[in-house]
Amino acid sequence: MQRQRIYEGKRRRNPLENIIEVANLKIWDSRTGNVMIQNSSFAVKKGSCLAIVGESGSGKSLTCRAIMRLNKAGLRQSGDILLDGMNLSELSEKEMRKKRGKQLCMILQNGMRAFDPSCVIGVHLKETLACHFGWSRDEITARMKMAMESVLLKDPIAVMNQYPHQLSGGMLQRVMIALAIVLEPDIVIADEPTTALDTISQFEVVEQFIRLREKMGGSMIFVSHDLGVVQKIADDVLVMKEGDIVERGTTRAIFTEPQHEYTQYLVSTKLALHHHFEIVMGGVSVAEH
Numbered sequence: 001m002q003r004q005r006i007y008e009g010k011r012r013r014n015p016l017e018n019i020i021e022v023a024n025l026k027i028w029d030s031r032t033g034n035v036m037i038q039n040s041s042f043a044v045k046k047g048s049c050l051a052i053v054g055e056s057g058s059g060k061s062l063t064c065r066a067i068m069r070l071n072k073a074g075l076r077q078s079g080d081i082l083l084d085g086m087n088l089s090e091l092s093e094k095e096m097r098k099k100r101g102k103q104l105c106m107i108l109q110n111g112m113r114a115f116d117p118s119c120v121i122g123v124h125l126k127e128t129l130a131c132h133f134g135w136s137r138d139e140i141t142a143r144m145k146m147a148m149e150s151v152l153l154k155d156p157i158a159v160m161n162q163y164p165h166q167l168s169g170g171m172l173q174r175v176m177i178a179l180a181i182v183l184e185p186d187i188v189i190a191d192e193p194t195t196a197l198d199t200i201s202q203f204e205v206v207e208q209f210i211r212l213r214e215k216m217g218g219s220m221i222f223v224s225h226d227l228g229v230v231q232k233i234a235d236d237v238l239v240m241k242e243g244d245i246v247e248r249g250t251t252r253a254i255f256t257e258p259q260h261e262y263t264q265y266l267v268s269t270k271l272a273l274h275h276h277f278e279i280v281m282g283g284v285s286v287a288e289h
């Protein structure tokens with residue numbers, strides 16, 4: 001059924017329910033023949049947030065990078081990835097570059113890796129935005145300033161004049177979120193965006209992600225180890241284990257009635273850890289909801 005719809009042409013005529021559809025995704029290492037993702041199919045509904053959870057090495061990042069077509073050389077992928085009905089697997093690298101940033105925006109685990117270390121943040125932001133929009137430098141600065149203020153970055157102009165290494169991990173993630181606000185992509189893919197941060201920055205950055213969703217009304221894939229955060233931000237959850245999707249469902253269903261033994265294990269252990277985090281932060285425990 002899903003595959004049939006995929007081959008109706010590059011773009012379907014009817015308004016679609018899903019912003020992303022992944023069908024029969026397989027990822028393997030062409031050098032060793034090792035298959036990391038066997039056969040993965042899932043969809044992200046328009047305007048919703050899909051969380052991908054699972055232990056380290058379960059294939060979450062490979063899946064995200066496959067959507068962006070950014071997996072490292074040597075890794076191959078097959079299957080179909082539709083963005084609003086358009087099959088990304090059929091696009092040339094040049095066409096794909098136009099989609100990245102403008103329509104598909106990825107926020108990485110480590111902000112330091114996202115920015116060019118040799119130039120100040122503002123240069124990177126201007127180059128990125130100038131490549132997608134015909135805005136003047138002043139217009140770009142004004143839009144970025146407004147977005148940066150909205151994610152509570154004080155003195156955006158000073159931030160734009162600093163090098164990545166001069167900013168904290170939390171600040172860099174907020175700059176990335178501000179950039180996503182300006183880019184207004186069809187979907188934001190956030191791959192463990194809070195993992196590299198200290199506890200206080202994690203808390204603040206998650207709040208900004210929640211606001212980003214409210215602002216964009218947008219679609220999101222949110223990869224996280226932290227099920228407490230997932231419970232706050234996601235509408236639906238995919239659970240991955242060793243390259244397979246072992247369970248999927250609404251966030252409520254996953255947390256209240258996990259079916260798979262592995263999901264039951266994740267929910268019980270991770271919520272216990274998050275409970276500790278909430279106590280340390282003085283917030284309300286998710287377990288109390």
Ligand SMILES: Nc1ncnc2c1ncn2[C@@H]1O[C@H](COP(=O)(O)OP(=O)(O)OP(=O)(O)O)[C@@H](O)[C@H]1O
Nearest residue numbers: 029036054055056057058059060061062063072075
């Ligand atoms: N460039 C690569 N070449 C070969 N194998 C890779 C490559 N990148 C990832 N893998 C392997 O693919 C599997 C899935 O990795 P992936 O990074 O997607 O896991 P993950 O679920 O995102 O884990 P983490 O939470 O630690 O980021 C792992 O076994 C990993 O070693």
